[in-house]
Every structure is written in structure tokens, then in C-alpha cells.
Amino acid sequence: MAKPESSPVIELVSLHKSFNGQIVLDGLDLRIEAGQTTVIIGQSGGGKSVLLKHMIALIKPDQGKVLVEGVDITRLNDRQLNNIRKNFGMLFQAAALFDSMTVGENVAFPLREHTRLKQHEIDEIVKHKLRQVGLKGVAHKMPSELSGGMQKRVGLARALALDPKIILFDEPTTGLDPITADAIDRLIVDTQKHTNATCIVISHDIESTFKIADTVAMLYHGKIVEIGKPEDIKSSKNLALQQFIQGKAEGPIQVV
């Protein structure tokens, strides 16, 4: 379990959320420690995305608190929320690039919105961020001209534009071939080391999880059933967790 003396960057306290009577989060508690990568694993459709979206207030809980550096973001108004969100970067599952803008304009978007930098300074940062994710000479292209893996890189560059303290990843390797997936994993690890940001990744990709995680948490039945270092997770006695990391259809987790 997390050391109690260090104060967490994000703390979720007895979070409840249901959609149309279907319970997705059922009194979930979770502490995210600063400066490391936490991977939250769990079944598809098990509420991982919902959980992640609570951390940046894209979804409001029915009950419970979401504390970001001690501030309960469920009670903030739009303006206060925007100030908190400037500390965040988020990479969406399908990258969510603005398809009406070029790659360069996508990465420049947060800079144009929230800084008073001049055009040539923005261009410089955009180039640097794109290089950081391993892309060169794509700034003038439209997102639709890029492959899925490249779109995710651009999405990451855009998420990094304002040098966020917290980066959220929504299934970064889903839908990618193994080689590209590995490259994205490395990118996450490098980014975390480079920026010392707090990274929160949700994934159902076990191989990738153990490559990048400092801490692994398992979401099951709307609760975090197990959290710990990757080694501890691998040797956990929790049957659901073992079933999940071994990838078996038989076990306590019902396959629907």
C-alpha cells in the first residue's frame, strides 16, 4: 500500500458513480503518489475510463471526493476548474486530435489558449515537443494523414505542451501493433523520467503495464481491489487479479 506519510497528488475518496442505474464505481478509494507512474488495470467496460475522467472532472461523481493536491475538484466552478486543469495533460484513447487543424496547430492549441507567447516562440515549442515524442516534419500535416501510432504521439505532444505536472493516459497502447505499442510504452517511461510528472495510465495490456508501472492498481467491481509494486502484484493471492494478469477466461471474473 501507499506510504501514509507522503501526501498524494490525487486522492479519490469513496467515489460512487452509476449510469442509468448501473453501478460503475462503488465506493472507490485510491491515492496517486507524485512523480511516478501508476497503472490502473481492469476489464474492458469495467469503468477505468470513467475513473480516469473523474480525476480531471470530465465526469462528476454521484458521491465522494476527488482531491487534486488537497483541493476537492468536484466543488469547483468552471473558472477554478480551468486553473486546476492547466496542470493536467491528457492523452485520449483515439488521440482526440482536432481534425480541423494541422498537427502543428493541435500542439500549439494549449499554448495559444493559455500563454501570451509570440508566434515564433510557439513554433519553437511545438517543434521541440514533436521532437520529444519522436516526430519530425509532420507539423503541416492533417491528423487524418497520420497512422494511429503517430496520432497518439501527436496527442502526447499536445498533452505535454504546457509542461503539465500530471499526465493521464487513456489506454495508450490499445489498437496498436506490438512494435508501436512498445514504442509508446518507452515514450511514456521517457516522458515520466524527463519531466518527473505524475503519470496515470489505464490499461488492460498486461505486458505494457509491467513495463511502465511503478505502482499497479486493479479495478474490479467498482473498487480498487489491490494496489502495490509490480512484483507484489505479480505474486498477489487475489484470484481476480491473478486471473486478469494471466489472461484466463475461467475464474471469479465473469466474461460477458
Next chain:
Amino acid sequence: MIKIIETIGRGLIRFIEEFGQVMFLLMSAATWMVRPPARLRAIFKQMEFVGVNSLAVVILTGAFTGAVLALQAYHGFRLFGAESLVGSTVALAMTRELGPVLTSLMVTGRAGSAMAAELGTMRVTEQIDALYTMATNPIKYLVVPRIVAGVLMLPVLTIIADFVGILGGYIVGVGLLEINSGIYVAKMIEIVELEDIFNGLVKSACFGLILSLVGCYKGFYTTGGAQGVGQATTRAVVIASVSILISDYFLTAAMF
């Protein structure tokens, strides 16, 4: 019997629910509109899309409506020798009713549907969520410019439709049907008041609000992937068109 009442009741509840949500969107758009920054670039871009790009279709519709009106009025009026009133009939019908209504219906088909499709696609591909995470309010960034453009550009388009409609009527009445040009114009000037034109423009501004608000509402709250986007687009056009025709009656009753 009970079933019929049940169905009507359910429909009514859904209508009230949805109407409330539309008003809520309008309210938050209004509050975001007055908050800086003004986002003139986005507004001008939408004005170009709603206004300039609709010119061709509005001119065609207006000209041929005026022309056919003159043709029909002539056949009727000839029976009791009132051919001289064709010009004023065309002008009154264009400025009071057909200019605003037909222009709004054409723009609904062109731009209202596009608003729903564009915002709907942005919703289902998480681009709207991405805006939130980048601390940019999507209502301010996406909805406000579209509504402003709708309200400002519809009167402009209507003026053009009025003008080419009257012109079309003149060409048919004087050119083809050989009504005396002097009498045609004199009667028109005698009977049509400035108020007729002005009230028509007020109506068209209201229609502009309806079509952009409905288009944005349907797009902004789209769910369910590609099918959802298609549905949102169709519904936006149907709801906006019907609302325009219904509100036209009440606006006319109130104004004239």
C-alpha cells in the same frame, strides 16, 4: 386508452426535458459570450460558413420564389383586372414571410445540419472532452461563435433574399407578363412599409438563433458513435425546421 395517455405523457415529459436542456445551453452560451476573450476569429469563421457560403443557395431560392409568386399572382389578379398589384404582392410576401422563412429553412439544411454533424463528431471522438482537459470551455469555443453567426447572418441573408425575390418578380411581371413597369414599382412602393421589411429581419434573427441553437444542442449532446451523429444531424434539421415554422406563426401574430 391508458396506453395512449401513457405515450402522450412520455412524449410530453421528454419534450419538456429536452426543451429545458436547450434553454440551459442557451443560458450558458449567453454567460460565456460576455466573458473575455471575444474569440472574434472563431466568430468570423462561422459567419463566413453560415453567411457567405450560403449566398448561392439563398439567391437561387429567393429569385425563383419571387418569380413564381409573380406568375401565380398574375393569373389570379388578371381575373378581376388587378395586375398592377402583382409587384406589391410579391414584395409583401417576400419581405414579411418567404424571405425570412425560406432563407432560414435553406440555412438550416446547409449550416444547421453541419453544426450538428461537426459537433457530434467532435463529441464522439472525444475532441470536446479534449477541449475541457485543455482548460478551454467548448461552449465558449464551439457553441458561442455558431450562435452569434446564426443570429447576425440570417438577417443579412434575408435582405439579399428579399431583394433578389423582388427582382425575380419584377423580371417575370414586367419582362414576361408585360405589366407596366412604372405602375408595378409605384404600387410596390405605395403598399410595402419599412416596417414590413424590418419585422421580417427580426423574425429571421430569431430563426437564426433557433437553427444554430438546435444544431449545436443536437451535436453537443450526441451519443452513440457514427449512428448517433447521423441521428443528431437529421433531428437537428427536423426540429429546427418545425420550430422555425411554428415560431413564425407566433412571431407574426405578435408583430403585425
